[in-house]
Amino acid sequence: MIGWLIFFFSLFLAMLGYASYRSYKKDRTSDDFIFAGSNIGTILGFLTFSAALFSAFTFMGMPDFFRTHGVGAWIFLALSDALMVFFLIWFGYSLRKRASINGYKGVAGLMKSCYGNPFAGYLVFASAFLFLIPYVAIQIRGISIFLDAAFPDMLPYWSWSALLVFIMLIYSEIGGLKAIVYSDAIQGVIMLTVIWIIGVTCLQMSGGLESGLAKVSETNADLLTLPGPKGLFTSPFLIASAIAIVLIPVSQPQFTTRLVVMKNLKSVHRMAYAVGIFAILVILPTAFIGLYGAVKYPEASTADFLANALLFDQAVPVAALAVVGLFAACLSTTNAQIFALGTELRSMLSGSDKFNMRVTKISILVFSLIVLVFSTYMSDELVLLARVSFAGTSMIAPVVLGAVIFKNPPKELIWLSTFSLVTFVLSLVGVVPNLIAGYPLDFLMYCLLFVITLTLMLRHHLTQKTTHEA
């Protein structure tokens, strides 16, 4: 095992090193560093978007989600992702239109310029900081749980996280967004290959799809229907999850920036359906692994199930490749998010190019260290924590959508998003209840936000029209 692991890791690190070398330019500006020359084509674009989207949460969280909550996990993630890529067709166009008029240095900077109010920018940065830090920490926590369970006495627990952050820092600081895009492409291919090899093996070990499902039907039939054995997948939960996921490109700057830096709109549109196909291809094998878990490890802990299903029950080369694949999946999401935080901070700065570049690089280092510390305090509920992160960032969607749709967006949207974000944070710390009249708070907030945002936008649209006519 160790021999195979060294072989695959060396290969992976050599590819990352080559990506950093190819991306490094001595006399680059901070725009080259942050936006990769705004010239990303369809294939690189779709791989970097997919790799940033599908992470340790998909690789490890989804099999466990299928195992414990059942088939509704497909609607929870795959259908939501499909709706998100459809939304990208319009949103990619509108965002690029606004970016071409106002200029783009990051979502926070764009909001500041569109609303003519720096608070709009601070709001976007605060939301990204509050919810991306825990999300990145989840990824690191996920890989550490897995590697610690797989190699109990090899390294101290925290050193797996430190190793991952160290590798990410090296190549992102050397190559900027371009290195990240290349490495995402490598990681996306590795992830898809590995998850299918493991998925097919698990399906065979379950005795095939029909036989595996028949066994599950005998032992825990609730896994085959909604809302699942623990009652998680209710309609309000699934609808709220779909809205949170559809709004990811609006409210999570690592995706928003990727839409702007692509070569042209055609590339964005091709990328959108390619990500949709990738989503189906990545999530389907996680269902097979979950099915295997439901048959063979129904009562095991998350760490034990994952260590057995992904490592110990696999052939040695596959297990070694799984470790590298997981590491790659985790790395690609982590680097995208931490780099995005640096980008957002830079977009709020007004100093010289050299100064901004230095601040961005230092901020990436600082954010990485915060994430590293935070990852030691996270719980093991990877998917549910990721969902909290999606829902949390989506609270600023009204402010971003307003800026994308209107030349002079209504200022009320800033206060609406601020109110939503504060309410959501208060619900997380227990000040505001999570459930109201049996409905999840985020579901109720989405209903309310939809009505208020639509009313504000319609009123603004009609007022503007009247002003122009007068």
Next chain:
Amino acid sequence: MKSKRWKILVLAVILMTVGAFLFLFKENKLEPTLAGIPFIFWTGLLITVAVVFATFLGSKFFPFEDPKKQ
């Protein structure tokens, strides 16, 4: 023409999604199965594929040009 097709496509995706959540994704519904696959899974998969296909069509029917070129 492109604009009309795009609007119809958006309407179709919205109706399909709302319809699925209202009429297909019902609690405790296991039957009818498809080759042993539970109802929620195969209908969920089918709708996901349909939405991704709609995204492909959307990329063809979207009526506006790249604003960065203009």
